[in-house]
Amino acid sequence: MSAPAFLPGDGVSLHPVEESDHEFLQRNLNRPEVRAGFGAATLLDEDGVAEYVEGLADGDDTEIFLVRAGGERVGEAFLFELNEQRGTVEIGYWIAPEHQGNGYATAAAELVVDYCFTERRLHKVNARVLTFNDGSRSVLETVGFEREGCRRDDFYVDGEYVDADLYGIVESEWDGLEN
Numbered sequence: 001m002s003a004p005a006f007l008p009g010d011g012v013s014l015h016p017v018e019e020s021d022h023e024f025l026q027r028n029l030n031r032p033e034v035r036a037g038f039g040a041a042t043l044l045d046e047d048g049v050a051e052y053v054e055g056l057a058d059g060d061d062t063e064i065f066l067v068r069a070g071g072e073r074v075g076e077a078f079l080f081e082l083n084e085q086r087g088t089v090e091i092g093y094w095i096a097p098e099h100q101g102n103g104y105a106t107a108a109a110e111l112v113v114d115y116c117f118t119e120r121r122l123h124k125v126n127a128r129v130l131t132f133n134d135g136s137r138s139v140l141e142t143v144g145f146e147r148e149g150c151r152r153d154d155f156y157v158d159g160e161y162v163d164a165d166l167y168g169i170v171e172s173e174w175d176g177l178e179n
Contacts, residue, residue, distance in 0.1 A: 006065065007115055009177070012107040014065035014077060017057065021066050022049045024073045028096045037094060037133050039155030039162070056080070067095065067108045074099040077108045079116070087123030089116060093139070105139045110177055113143055117171045127167040130155055137165065145169045 005013035017025070026049040028034050044052060056064040061082040067075040075095035082089040091112055095105045116122045127145055129136040141147075145167040153161035 005068075007111045009107055009111045011102075012067050012069050012074070012104050012111065014108060014111055015068055017053050017064050017066045017076075019050075021073060022046065022053065024066075024096075025049050025053065025076065028075075028094070031097065033097050034094050036157055037130060037136060038092070039130060039157050039164075061089075065108075065112070067093070067104060069099065069102070069104050072099075074102075074104050075108065077112050079112065081126075082122075087121075088126060089120075089122055089124075090126040090128070091116075092127070093136075100135065105135070106142050109139050109143045113169065113174065114177050117174050118176075122171070124168055124170045128154075128164045129167065130157065131163045131165060132157075140167045143169070144173055144175065146173075 003016050003018055005015055007014040026044055026046065029040070029044050029049065029052070042048070053064060056062045056078055061080060063079045065077045066073060067077055075093065077091070077093040079089045079091055091109065093105055093108055113125050116125050127140050128151070129140060146169065147165055148168050149166045151164045151166060154164040155162050
């Protein structure tokens with residue numbers, strides 16, 4: 001039984017991460033097709049996943065959500081580098097490969113952005129996408145993010161350095177969720 005939705009939405013809901021979710025996170029965070037999108041290369045064992053979740057959940061500048069669709073675990077969304085003084089935060093997300101292509105990442109990103117502006121009263125949400133990650137770029141652009149620049153050779157992935165495109169959306173550009 002999962003915890004009630006923290007952020008319910010159309011198509012997906014965002015939940016607190018529970019210990020029973022750790023196996024799902026470990027299985028997917030270790031998959032090359034998920035890791036590559038973050039430039040991550042560290043193997044996460046059971047303890048590593050617990051530390052990862054605790055680090056995000058316990059940080060004053062981070063929040064982590066399990067993404068569910070139809071009650072099934074499908075991915076993760078998170079906020080990090082929250083700066084209350086500037087009113088900014090950065091968003092990240094991933095969807096398990098077998099659930100990609102169903103709009104879950106876009107729906108989750110919309111929920112998180114809406115939460116940032118309506119509940120957290122932040123001014124701007126930032127994002128980074130590795131240049132080869134067309135799916136993530138499409139999610140950001142669909143949600144309303146604008147490309148703001150590029151960090152050259154910012155991540156090391158599969159034996160080479162790759163650029164990261166920088167995106168952002170400010171509160172005045174947010175149309176809100178279409179309900």
